[in-house]
Amino acid sequence: MSVDAPESEKSGGETVLVERPESGIAVVTISRPDALNALDEGVLDALRAAIDALAADESLRCVVLTGAGKAFVAGADIGRMSTMSPREARAFAEKGHRTLDALEALSVPTIAAVNGYCLGGGCELSLACDLVYAAANARFGQPEVKLGLIPGFGGTQRLARRIGPMRAAELVLTGRMVKAEEAKALGLCLDVAPKGQVVDHAMAVARTIAAMGPGAVRLAKTVMARGVEAPLATANAYEREAFANLFDTADAAEGMAAFAEKRQARFENR
Numbered sequence: 180m181s182v183d184a185p186e187s188e189k190s191g192g193e194t195v196l197v198e199r200p201e202s203g204i205a206v207v208t209i210s211r212p213d214a215l216n217a218l219d220e221g222v223l224d225a226l227r228a229a230i231d232a233l234a235a236d237e238s239l240r241c242v243v244l245t246g247a248g249k250a251f252v253a254g255a256d257i258g259r260m261s262t263m264s265p266r267e268a269r270a271f272a273e274k275g276h277r278t279l280d281a282l283e284a285l286s287v288p289t290i291a292a293v294n295g296y297c298l299g300g301g302c303e304l305s306l307a308c309d310l311v312y313a314a315a316n317a318r319f320g321q322p323e324v325k326l327g328l329i330p331g332f333g334g335t336q337r338l339a340r341r342i343g344p345m346r347a348a349e350l351v352l353t354g355r356m357v358k359a360e361e362a363k364a365l366g367l368c369l370d371v372a373p374k375g376q377v378v379d380h381a382m383a384v385a386r387t388i389a390a391m392g393p394g395a396v397r398l399a400k401t402v403m404a405r406g407v408e409a410p411l412a413t414a415n416a417y418e419r420e421a422f423a424n425l426f427d428t429a430d431a432a433e434g435m436a437a438f439a440e441k442r443q444a445r446f447e448n449r
């Protein structure tokens with residue numbers, strides 16, 4: 180399946196590709212390599228359409244997100260932004276936020292395979308994913324202040340939640356670029372794969388997740404995401420409720436029976 184970018188005349192053609200290389204796993208590729216996959220309205224619309232289609236797919240278990248060519252995503256489209264009025268910029272930021280919110284809200288886990296530059300809106304895209312792996316040549320950063328701007332797709336908020344307020348402040352205030360190993364030390368990514376192998380690395384993790392109890396994986400993600408924004412007692416109540424509800428599922432019965440019978444569980448999303 181591939182999704183056309185309805186508005187992206189500058190980028191032209193298909194800017195977001197969705198492939199299903201293996202059962203239950205979707206690979207979404209931002210593909211505008213001549214502009215290092217910069218996000219304009221058309222790319223955001225195509226990404227949103229892809230996310231909405233994935234959200235409706237009950238057979239889906241995990242999503243891997245990556246970029247075509249030498250970048251993951253080098254940010255929002257600077258050429259496009261240079262002509263925006265404040266009103267257009269607000270609409271652009273709202274579109275970016277809605278798209279990343281939809282990505283974050285996918286009930287299945289999302290894995291960013293950061294294959295190169297991951298800057299500005301690209302870094303913000305990785306922050307909306309559950310897990311992030313980087314290639315050795317990846318570069319992370321929120322360089323907006325160099326342009327006289329600030330992050331506009333959630334970077335001032337999600338970055339601090341992921342790596343802590345002081346580390347986030349240093350990156351956002353200096354705009355400096357971070358190499359893959361430092362990104363790992365900061366918590367921007369979980370691990371570093373050799374150049375050219377990060378999608379394979381992410382696929383291996385996706386495969387592991389896809390083999391687990393599907394309802395359990397979805398609920399674990401949902402409960403963790405809801406819990407982060409709630410007081411601990413409320414968050415723990417979410418967990419107890421979800422834990423108990425799983426005992427109503429055939430997959431939990433199958434998973435525990437398989438353990439007792441010393442065999443591989445056969446989950447059927449029931």
Ligand code: CAA
Pocket residue numbers: 213214215217218253254255256257258275296298299300301303322323326328329330331332334
């Ligand atoms: N927007 C539009 N075009 C971009 C782009 C962007 N964010 N990043 C790169 N490109 C384009 C370049 O203009 C260039 O196009 P041409 O060949 O037509 O000149 C092409 O991609 C290749 O880029 P470079 O020649 O610059 O490649 P490089 O290897 O020399 O440098 C780079 C790579 C360091 C990433 C450099 O391109 C760069 O600094 N890009 C901008 C990064 C940036 O500032 N990102 C933040 C954008 S603001 C934002 O994202 C706001 C927000 O939060 C919503």
